[in-house]
Amino acid sequence: MYANNMISILNYYTTRFGELWEQSLFDLVEETVHRVLEQAGIDKQQIDAIFFANMLAGVLENNLHSPSKIAEIMKVNIPIFRVEAACASGGAAFHLAKNYLENHQEKTVLVVGAEKMTDYSPEETTIALSSAASGEEQEAGLTFPGLYAMIANYYLEKYHYTEESLAYVSVKNHFHGSLNDKAHFRKKITIKDVLTSPYIAYPLKVLDSSPISDGASAIVLSNNKSLIKKRKHFVSVLGSELATDSISLSKRKRLDEIPATKIAAEKVFKKTKLERKQINIAELHDCFSIAEILAMEDLGFWEKGKGGKRIKELSTMYGSGGKLITNTSGGLKAAGHPVGATGIKQIGEIFLQLTNQATNRQVKNAHYGLAHNVGGSGGTAVVTMLGI
Amino acid sequence: MYANNMISILNYYTTRFGELWEQSLFDLVEETVHRVLEQAGIDKQQIDAIFFANMLAGVLENNLHSPSKIAEIMKVNIPIFRVEAACASGGAAFHLAKNYLENHQEKTVLVVGAEKMTDYSPEETTIALSSAASGEEQEAGLTFPGLYAMIANYYLEKYHYTEESLAYVSVKNHFHGSLNDKAHFRKKITIKDVLTSPYIAYPLKVLDSSPISDGASAIVLSNNKSLIKKRKHFVSVLGSELATDSISLSKRKRLDEIPATKIAAEKVFKKTKLERKQINIAELHDCFSIAEILAMEDLGFWEKGKGGKRIKELSTMYGSGGKLITNTSGGLKAAGHPVGATGIKQIGEIFLQLTNQATNRQVKNAHYGLAHNVGGSGGTAVVTMLGI
Numbered sequence: 001m002y003a004n005n006m007i008s009i010l011n012y013y014t015t016r017f018g019e020l021w022e023q024s025l026f027d028l029v030e031e032t033v034h035r036v037l038e039q040a041g042i043d044k045q046q047i048d049a050i051f052f053a054n055m056l057a058g059v060l061e062n063n064l065h066s067p068s069k070i071a072e073i074m075k076v077n078i079p080i081f082r083v084e085a086a087c088a089s090g091g092a093a094f095h096l097a098k099n100y101l102e103n104h105q106e107k108t109v110l111v112v113g114a115e116k117m118t119d120y121s122p123e124e125t126t127i128a129l130s131s132a133a134s135g136e137e138q139e140a141g142l143t144f145p146g147l148y149a150m151i152a153n154y155y156l157e158k159y160h161y162t163e164e165s166l167a168y169v170s171v172k173n174h175f176h177g178s179l180n181d182k183a184h185f186r187k188k189i190t191i192k193d194v195l196t197s198p199y200i201a202y203p204l205k206v207l208d209s210s211p212i213s214d215g216a217s218a219i220v221l222s223n224n225k226s227l228i229k230k231r232k233h234f235v236s237v238l239g240s241e242l243a244t245d246s247i248s249l250s251k252r253k254r255l256d257e258i259p260a261t262k263i264a265a266e267k268v269f270k271k272t273k274l275e276r277k278q279i280n281i282a283e284l285h286d287c288f289s290i291a292e293i294l295a296m297e298d299l300g301f302w303e304k305g306k307g308g309k310r311i312k313e314l315s316t317m318y319g320s321g322g323k324l325i326t327n328t329s330g331g332l333k334a335a336g337h338p339v340g341a342t343g344i345k346q347i348g349e350i351f352l353q354l355t356n357q358a359t360n361r362q363v364k365n366a367h368y369g370l371a372h373n374v375g376g377s378g379g380t381a382v383v384t385m386l387g388i
Numbered sequence: 389m390y391a392n393n394m395i396s397i398l399n400y401y402t403t404r405f406g407e408l409w410e411q412s413l414f415d416l417v418e419e420t421v422h423r424v425l426e427q428a429g430i431d432k433q434q435i436d437a438i439f440f441a442n443m444l445a446g447v448l449e450n451n452l453h454s455p456s457k458i459a460e461i462m463k464v465n466i467p468i469f470r471v472e473a474a475c476a477s478g479g480a481a482f483h484l485a486k487n488y489l490e491n492h493q494e495k496t497v498l499v500v501g502a503e504k505m506t507d508y509s510p511e512e513t514t515i516a517l518s519s520a521a522s523g524e525e526q527e528a529g530l531t532f533p534g535l536y537a538m539i540a541n542y543y544l545e546k547y548h549y550t551e552e553s554l555a556y557v558s559v560k561n562h563f564h565g566s567l568n569d570k571a572h573f574r575k576k577i578t579i580k581d582v583l584t585s586p587y588i589a590y591p592l593k594v595l596d597s598s599p600i601s602d603g604a605s606a607i608v609l610s611n612n613k614s615l616i617k618k619r620k621h622f623v624s625v626l627g628s629e630l631a632t633d634s635i636s637l638s639k640r641k642r643l644d645e646i647p648a649t650k651i652a653a654e655k656v657f658k659k660t661k662l663e664r665k666q667i668n669i670a671e672l673h674d675c676f677s678i679a680e681i682l683a684m685e686d687l688g689f690w691e692k693g694k695g696g697k698r699i700k701e702l703s704t705m706y707g708s709g710g711k712l713i714t715n716t717s718g719g720l721k722a723a724g725h726p727v728g729a730t731g732i733k734q735i736g737e738i739f740l741q742l743t744n745q746a747t748n749r750q751v752k753n754a755h756y757g758l759a760h761n762v763g764g765s766g767g768t769a770v771v772t773m774l775g776i
Contacts, residue, residue: 058446058472058519065474065520068767071632072522072639077651079630080768081480084446084470086453092469096484103491131446132453134460242467244459251460263465379456380468 007101008234009386010108010220010227011040012348017184017215017336018118025057025116028216030073032112036218042227046108050080051097053089053113054340059128060120070112086132087287088242089113090217090343091373091382095240097221106224113345114216115338125212129339132376134248144287145209147249147377149201152290154255156203161308163203167194168311169289170207170334173327176318177334179361184213184336194289208289213336217344219351233355238274238368239385241267247379256305258291258374260381261298265372268383269300276300279324280366281353283346285374285381286331295372296326299383318361325363328353343373347384354388395489396622397774398496398608398615399428400736405572405603405724406506413445413504416604418461420500424606430615434496438468439485441477441501442728447516448508458500474520475675476630477501478605478731479761479770483628485609494612501733502604503726513600517727520764522636532675533597535637535765537589540678542643544591549696551591555582556699557677558595558722561715564706565722567749572601572724596677601724605732607739621743626662626756627773629655635767644693646679646762648769649686653760656771657688664688667712668754669741671734673762673769674719683760684714687771706749716741716749731761735772742776 013036015028023031029052037044050070057063067080085092090113097111117125130143137147152166171191177183189207197207221237228234243263249255269276282299286292293307301324302310315322329335329349332342350369352358371384401424403416411419417440425432438458445451455468473480478501485499505513518531525535544550559579565571577595585595609625616622631651637643657664670687674680681695689712690698703710717723717737720730738757740746759772 055452056446058444059450059452062447062515062519062526063523064443064447064472065635065764065767067473067480067632068520068635068764069522071767072634072636075634077631077633077648079483080632081484081630082472084452084472085455092455095467096469099488099491103487127450131450132456134457135451138450242469243465244455244468245465246460246463247453247456248460260465376453376456379453379459 007098007221007223007237008228009237009351010222010231010234011036012219012351013039014182014217014345014348015215016182017213017338020214025063025114026069026073029070029112029114032216032218033074033110036220040220042220044074044076047078047110048107049078049100049109051093051109051111052080052082053093053343054082054115055084055086055089056115056117056128056339059131085380086375087339088343088373088375088380088382089340091384092242094343094347094384095242095382098237098240101221101223108220108222108224108227110218111221111344112218113341113343115340116214117212117338118214122212136248145201145204148288148290149204150249151255152203155290158256159305159308163195164191165308165311166208166289167191168314169286169292170194172314172317173286173331173333176328176361177330180330180335183330183334184211185334204288210287210332210337213338215336215338215341217341217348219344219348233357235351235354235386235388238387239268239272240382242382244380245378247376249377258294258298258378258381260378261295261372261374264381264383265299268385272385274368274385279368279370281328281350281363281369282324282326283329283349283371284326284331285372286327286333287337299372328358328361328363343382346371346373350386354386395486395609395611395625396616397625397739398610398619398622399424400607400739401427402570402605402733402736403603404570405601405726408602413451413502414457414461417458417500417502420604420606421462421498424608428608430608432462432464435466435498436495437466437488437497439481439497439499440468440470441481441731442470442503443472443474443477444503444505444516444727447519473768474763475727476731476761476763476768476770477728479772480630482731482735482772483630483770486625486628489609489611496608496610496612496615498606499609499732500606501729501731503728504602505600505726506602510600524636533589533592536676536678537592538637539643540591543678546644547693547696551583552579553696553699554596554677555579556702557674557680558582560702560705561674561719561721564716564749565718568718568723571718571722572599573722592676598675598720598725601726603724603726603729605729605736607732607736621745623739623742623774623776626775627656627660628770630770632768633766635764637765646682646686646766646769648766649683649760649762652769652771653687656773660773662756662773667756667758669716669738669751669757670712670714671717671737671759672714672719673760674715674721675725687760713751716746716751731770734759734761738774742774
């Protein structure tokens, strides 16, 4: 790495997440790319490469080879890469974009994530999402709610918690979603709402689960010193680590942790020399409520097994006065989960917070933030560290 | 780039290409990864990252998130990335692997490509492949034979050639395939065979077209000096350039060239300071016979419009005494075209040639070789330069 090669996020734009039936996948990409460049005052001719995250367009709409389709929209001939790692596609694309800049001086790239999921029946989309699970799990009829339900059952029983602990995750993240005008769900919910919502895979209920959403998000990433200097707002990328693990739950030693998260987190904290207590904000991969509790433990913020108790303190909620506020975007739960866009939106939310652009959900004096993006039931994890 | 950071190919292994009904996608990956490491005497613990190329597993068998499935097979937790750029997936994965090593010293990575295409009806596979075309082209019912047929018609009419010119590409590449025991087709064919084979999209016939194949290929890529020193055979990666272009043929200025190939070639020749006449061997993306003729012109080996004449000299055939021999593997036409594997096999064939391991098709005194990998009808092109 060049000693002088600090990589910075110069801008972030996201579409609203939700049921965007009026826009196709590449309509969303076009809007996002256009707006993120326009807002930053950067011309497309200044972009040297694009990293694009998308999971399902091949399966759902026979739509592959997105690099050439983005080249067509933008009328450019630059290198464009599509990266896919299920729900961690955005984090993986960002990781490779950072790596690209570490090796190219004075360049600027776009990292774009997009997904179109609501034009199909929920059954079609759920089956398409199960493509991220192992062949054996698919054959057994397990979809992701089922896999995370197994993890949740194991955790609740081992550490003697009830479903009420899980409900606090959703209540917090829906409160945050109510403050984010780009969120899929902007309605506050109560513990009772969660506990009385229908089961989809015991002990997980509808209100423990992130929705099926459309959306696109984009980041301008640069190590071009003169471009960085011109920007009023920018955030430094301090680290990004990606780890993998066996996708099959049956191949894991225990079900109360996500080893890929632990490995990626250990590496990124070691390389950045930051301590857990220095992190002010984090976007966590709460595809299901249980996942946020495991994430807080596996990232090293909470002791293993204590998360079911700690979440009930709500010290990670905006306005609580806690030292670490999580998922201010609303998380996957309330902001929505258009798979390819999710990892980009997480990093984008940290950018907004660290640059004091998070409006009515602005956490005060935030200096360091972390984004945590997971693929499938933990087969891939990416932890990205940002600072100002 | 580190001045001292020369990246070398340490080994290459490929499965046979063909109808491999006994092996699943990940069976092929497992065989390939195991064999390429075993032959090189490298332990999987010495591998720092994996770049995996695959196009169709999502569409054809609802199989995504391959990084976690490779992690499961190999029992590792290292960074693994899936890259997709239609038929250029292999070249794109290699490009990103090279970029990764340029930024990480003393590391070793695997680049693996695999595709499983023959378990489905040809119609299913052809429709899946059309995912690489634009939405408008798909809606118009155009598949890839149709798109390349439009290009072939335009070229033959503009420069006053007949279908006979195209046939020479297939005859040459089938002769090379007859010398390669990993090739899908090992039968020599004649000009008459090609000209009397059935049309699939006028003027392209069955014997102008690469087949639907299964297969997997892997390369060990390293900048670990002590590992490189230990190897009897290794090849240096001199350059790799990737360019994109509008995927829709209707958005191109002319149909007798592939601009993405021209852009990538100009860049790689400029950066490596090599001249065309220094290249001894090349693997070209001959998905259809016309594509090899355009490639020779767009790469700068033949003057634009002269290819229809030059190919009939057969100076690029093994044993001709020509200064540049092309597609000694048999090309996509005869060696087969398991999409994700193709770009890796091309680079692997150059590795075999440059290290004098190409047995009965060994080109003498080959010092520089080039691999040319195209996605779709030219929406992506990757040109990789190797030397010894």
